[in-house]
Amino acid sequence: MKKSNRLAMVAAALFAVLTFAACTAEGAATEGLCRKRASEEAEWTKVAQAALHAVNHPTDCSTAPLLLCNTMVRKFQGTGSRLFFLGRCLSEGLKAGRAVVLTNDLPSSHDMLEPFKPWSNCTLEHSRVNANAGGDRVQLYTPMDAPSLERDHAEAPGAGSLVPGGKFAAKGYWWWKAQEITYALRPKAATMEAFKAHLEDIGWVEPVAAFQVRRTDKTEGCAKHYGKGSPIKCAAEARAPQLKDFVDALNTFRSFGERKQQSVAVVTDDPQMKQELDLENKDSKLRFLEVRPAPKRVADKAGKGGVFKGRALKDAIDILTLSRAKPLIFTYSSGFGALALQLKQTRENFCSDWASLDVGKREWPQLAAIGEGGVRGMKFHGVQTSKLCYIPCNSCDPAAEHTKYPCSVDLIRRANGDRAAHMECSCKEASS
Numbered sequence: 001m002k003k004s005n006r007l008a009m010v011a012a013a014l015f016a017v018l019t020f021a022a023c024t025a026e027g028a029a030t031e032g033l034c035r036k037r038a039s040e041e042a043e044w045t046k047v048a049q050a051a052l053h054a055v056n057h058p059t060d061c062s063t064a065p066l067l068l069c070n071t072m073v074r075k076f077q078g079t080g081s082r083l084f085f086l087g088r089c090l091s092e093g094l095k096a097g098r099a100v101v102l103t104n105d106l107p108s109s110h111d112m113l114e115p116f117k118p119w120s121n122c123t124l125e126h127s128r129v130n131a132n133a134g135g136d137r138v139q140l141y142t143p144m145d146a147p148s149l150e151r152d153h154a155e156a157p158g159a160g161s162l163v164p165g166g167k168f169a170a171k172g173y174w175w176w177k178a179q180e181i182t183y184a185l186r187p188k189a190a191t192m193e194a195f196k197a198h199l200e201d202i203g204w205v206e207p208v209a210a211f212q213v214r215r216t217d218k219t220e221g222c223a224k225h226y227g228k229g230s231p232i233k234c235a236a237e238a239r240a241p242q243l244k245d246f247v248d249a250l251n252t253f254r255s256f257g258e259r260k261q262q263s264v265a266v267v268t269d270d271p272q273m274k275q276e277l278d279l280e281n282k283d284s285k286l287r288f289l290e291v292r293p294a295p296k297r298v299a300d301k302a303g304k305g306g307v308f309k310g311r312a313l314k315d316a317i318d319i320l321t322l323s324r325a326k327p328l329i330f331t332y333s334s335g336f337g338a339l340a341l342q343l344k345q346t347r348e349n350f351c352s353d354w355a356s357l358d359v360g361k362r363e364w365p366q367l368a369a370i371g372e373g374g375v376r377g378m379k380f381h382g383v384q385t386s387k388l389c390y391i392p393c394n395s396c397d398p399a400a401e402h403t404k405y406p407c408s409v410d411l412i413r414r415a416n417g418d419r420a421a422h423m424e425c426s427c428k429e430a431s432s
Contacts, residue, residue, distance in 0.1 A: 182343055
């Protein structure tokens with residue numbers, strides 16, 4: 001071998017060693033920075049949850065200013081959609097400095113909240129006492145018809161997207177909505193016991209991916225499922241993604257490619273899902289856990305939703321199950337999946353792996369560059385990055401722009417024309 005060739009090989013080897021050493025050192029710094037940013041986000045969550053708890057637990061409810069929140073809805077709505085809207089009362093209450101009290105206008109709304117801790121220590125009786133005292137101690141608020149449903153300005157992230165202001169304003173709507181829902185859905189001890197038992201029963205051993213497959217009335221309308229004479233009226237609102245769509249989305253995650261086998265939990269309202277899994281799943285790498293479809297809803301007296309008393313615990317367990325998934329693959333058009341996503345965001349300090357197969361009829365909310373208030377105007381196949389785990393990793397892979405921001409959200413258009421979103425947070429990958 002010529003001397004020049006040997007020198008070139010030695011130089012290349014030396015460069016590789018130095019590059020590896022630089023990446024290793026940079027990786028260690030990255031890992032520390034990721035932990036630091038995650039710790040900061042965890043502290044912000046504690047502050048937000050403490051603020052919501054404080055305003056809703058006054059020392060004396062008989063003299064405290066109250067926000068009487070109307071539980072009625074305009075049309076048939078399920079658990080996810082109703083809670084997504086009802087949670088606005090918490091934001092309005094914090095903004096106004098008022099404890100939230102829920103009315104009895106729609107009793108089934110209380111039924112669906114039964115598995116979760118009460119929002120406030122104030123009651124309807126306290127609202128009557130305060131109302132009799134005169135003044136403006138009690139303020140009525142209807143989340144479905146409130147002025148806050150209108151956009152404040154052209155750049156507002158969406159109708160009804162409330163941020164209470166003050167120290168939380170800069171965090172953005174995406175961040176705040178997660179805080180709002182996290183407070184609203186704090187499970188009771190009995191609910192957590194039932195949830196843990198459920199995970200054990202279906203064979204949950206982390207990491208587990210989860211598919212939220214929303215079908216029935218959501219994708220086919222109410223008449224087909226409840227009969228034309230039923231008081232439940234609703235039109236089909238979304239397409240029904242097929243099992244292949246979920247598997248294809250799962251295949252895009254780097255973490256999935258690194259696993260020899262992937263456990264998958266399926267949360268669905270489709271009673272035929274087990275048969276579909278048996279027929280359609282051809283990937284031996286996937287291990288589907290036991291599927292337990294949600295029971296069929298029946299009309300409540302107001303015809304505005306299902307009687308949730310009998311299935312409230314099931315719904316709570318399904319939402320909690322989805323929130324634990326790594327990754328979560330769902331449809332944002334379903335309020336049920338949106339709730340799970342928000343719980344997942346706070347649980348994982350806004351550094352999460354998830355994919356939505358659509359963006360829903362609601363305007364896609366602000367996608368937060370954590371701590372910087374969010375961004376607007378996402379373009380298809382354009383990546384918005386979060387600085388939660390910011391690291392300049394050019395020395396490791398100069399061509400990989402994503403290594404600068406391991407947490408990124410990509411808004412894309414699927415083959416069928418639907419819009420979709422994908423977020424992958426690669427703190428661990430970036431530090432390795």
